[in-house]
Amino acid sequence: MATPSLLLSLYVCLLTGSLFAEATYYRHHRYIPAYYRYREHSANRENLLPEVSNPVPEVSQPGVPTFPVIPEVFHPAPEVIHPIPEAFHPVPEVVHPAPEPYHPPEVFQHVPEASSPVNMTRVFYGIMFDAGSTGTRIHIYKFIQKDPVELPVLDNEMYHAVKPGLSHYKDNPEEGGNSIRQLLKIAKKTVPEEEWKRTPVVLKATAGLRLLPEDKAHTLLKEVKEVFDESSFFVPNNSVSIMNGTNEGVLAWVTVNFLTGHLYSNTRRTVGILDLGGGSTQITFLPKSKKTVESAPYSYIANFNLFNHTYQLYTHSYLGNGLFAARLATLGALGADGLDWKVFTSSCLPKKFSEEVSFGGTTYKVSGIPDGYAGYKLCYYEVMKVIKGIIHQPYEVKGSSIFYAFSYYFDRAVESGLxxxxxxxxxxxxxxxxxxxxxxxxxxxxxxxxxxxCMDMTYITCLLKEGFGFKDSTVLQLAKKVNNVETSWALGATFDYFRNLNIH
Known part of the structure; x- marks a missing residue:
């Protein structure tokens, strides 16, 4: 009979063998299929479905719950997913450098360089000749266009003038052409040579040529055109012309309101202008009252478009009422005959004064009244004959509008110490x-x-009060320049050329 110790040893051996057999069975039926199932997942998805379904019935087997079969089988799945986010990691890594200081400057510098010649900052020039009755002036403007949609910036102006005016050469047009050549030399020193062929040169004549016979004015303009054609500047169509009085007033208004910044604002708070030249005078303003428009002669209202705004202005030019023409009219000399022997006198002149004066290529003998009286009252009476019944009085000039007055308004105010x-x-x-x-x-x-x-100051007083109808308290801003640019129609005319204001 076996001893108890022998029986115990035999039992332990049998138990060990049973456990070893079960472990061998599990490793063969659980781990190996699971291993192959994982490998087949990446090779063939159709083979995965039957392999997943096979172990399901075995879940009910007694030994299954003790083994974390399903969790262990699916643990490799996250390992298959991990490479996917890792594959997207380079995308954030590519995007992140964009905000870094190194990359953006390269992009920022490149864009202006590629677009500046066409879309960004552009510098250009314009040359405008003002052929007035007492002198010819050249205005050379330098513009900076920072944005094609916005207003150009006027960088600076070069201004020069020569006397006498172009009309003085009515019988000697070649000399008139030489006066233009003289001013073109200044233009060539001001505008860079590489810009000459792109820079338009334009001449507009005013009252001096308007007062000449048509054939003589045409001959002068033809001579100027030939001088322009000889230059290296761009000569546009209709580059030489006589400007009508309406445009002269409107374009002077554009100049002053551009320089004072009123064309930039949407308030429509503009200023009126009074321009007193040698042969003509202009008044232009933006009416605030409908009655001003309704009561004005039809030809005194001008409409035009500028910088996305439509303007309706009251404007008129009075030919023959410029300062020098008014002098001769006061003396009774303008349009008179017998100029070779007649002497024209006025109580507006010093008693012992006499001289010969030229205007529009014609010479007149003038003097004071040696044995007569002189003074303000008598002079005012003489001047009134030149003003009365000729100048229209706009309805609202008796209001509080501010006017800029320039040209001879300014010059005479300076000379008199005003x-x-x-x-x-x-x-x-x-x-x-x-x-x-x-x-x-x-x-x-x-x-x-x-x-x-005396004559000039009296004429200005009479023109303002008896002519236009201004009140004594009306404020006039006297200026030769605004922001270092001449207050004349020339800048407005340059805008007209570049933007075509379509004044009518």
């Missing part, structure tokens, strides 16, 4: 009247400055 020549300044209409009385009643004192100063 304003400082370097700064100009604001005056009231009554200030012209007060100064005119002073000058006329002390004619001897002011003769050294100008023997015509």
């Amino acid at each position: 304003v400082d020549g370097s700064r100009g300044g604001a005056v009231e209409v009554r200030d012209f009247k007060k100064k005119a009385k002073e000058v006329c009643n002390k004619m001897t004192k002011y003769r050294a400055i100008s023997p015509y100063l």
